Amino acid sequence: MEHNFTWKNDGRTKVMIGCGTRPEIIRLAAVIKRCREYFDCCVVYYNQNWDRNLSTVFWEDFELKNTFGEYGPDILVPVVGENLGVTCGNILGRSYELLSELQPEGYLVLGDTNSCLSAISAKRLHIPLFHMEAGNRCKDECLPEETNRRIVDVISDVNMCYSEFARKYLADTGLPKERTYQTGSPMAEVLHMNLEKIQKSDVLERLGLEKDKYILLSAHREENIDSEKNFLSLFTAINALAEKYDMPILYSCHPRSKHRLEKSGFQLDPRVRVNEPLGFNDYNKLQMNALAIVSDSGTLPEESSFYLSIGHPIAAVCIRTSTERPEALEAGDFILAGITTRELL
Template sequence: MSKLKLMTIVGTRPEIIRLSEVIKKCDLYFDHTLVHTGQNYDYELNQVFFEDLSLRAPDFYLDAVGEDLGETIGNIIAKAYKLLSERKPDALLVLGDTNSCLSAIAAKRLHIPIFHMEAGNRCFDECLPEETNRRIVDHIADVNLCYSEHARRYLNFEGTARERTYVTGSPMAEVLHANLEQIRNS
């Protein structure tokens, strides 16, 4: 039997760090495609983390950064749509509330199931763009993977079906455990 095809899209240093151990497991258990949007595009905000966390290079770079925020968001969605259409994954995994997570909009249009890690987090400040991103991705995701029961309750209160929300905890414990010696030696 062939492995399920999973695509993970990242674009920022926090996503790379938090997903580092998840990416390694996805590489083992899925036909896994790793995509970087280019949202953080300089060495210190990108490549150094792949090296320090012993992560393989992404399969694709979307080079989505535009002249302004609107162009960048548009590029993320459009370029993700093109790649998702070509690769036809069985599911998309995104984490958090960055603009790169808005690639989920493309997956939704293509009827590709979306798994959203760090779902349900809320700061209740509508002026923050991350709050808008969170709400969009939470409500279009097919499966919301919450860090806490508190986050799950927010989603359920907002109308997300309980059977679409799961409390998984944060992947940071695994990241810290895997890198403890390196942290101690730094």
């Protein structure tokens, strides 16, 4: 595989970090910066999100520079194929090739995306494997993320859990205690690191929005977009929400979601404004000032808990039928609403 990366060979432990989507960049931002301080570090990006607004802008938002002094990963690995099987095959094959060549002394992945399946390559090559966000379960086996979580948790040498719920779950499955640690979520560090930039964002002025006079929407998960039944249920509920509250609903729309809407011919209420995906600082400024955030994002539970902890609670409404973050239901301003009109209203 062609790339220009070489280890510094300065005596520090060689650590490779693998990621492939916007949420992974966000959650790993503070971790990557700290790893570059203490380790000979290589960041690999399996390019699942190829749109600039879903990847490139986030390296810039977090000022994450590679070993060449540019914003971005050290190695960019194209993996997207014509179908899911080809994409997953590319992730496995190309990660195996890269890990075989560079032979890091540790490999770190976070979460449950398809990029995390690169962990299988590390395991087969006997490279110590570390999994952040381990032990999360929504108990819905129809979700692809649930399958990925189970695979990576079981094969990892060290599982780093966000919560006692997750740690206890892994302990109950029989994983050795010495392989499982409760570390908390890295999102608090990420949000603290960027809080000043978030507060300085002028996104409300640019979009012509006023505090507490709009609803922020994000809907992109496979179970909400690719399922015809769930798609129609959710967006019918969104239209009902716009009618009930009679205010703008700003939809930060993933390209795949936009394509699905256009292909379906579904007519959104005129008050629902479809917008390109927003950068981290702009999106969080919008979250801090919205009447409510209606979202299926995996980072929403952590963000709601963080804002509550700094005395700025947000109204976080999760448009899913299950969550892998039960602790957020207890600790933050976070509710599991579902995807029907009756549930959402």
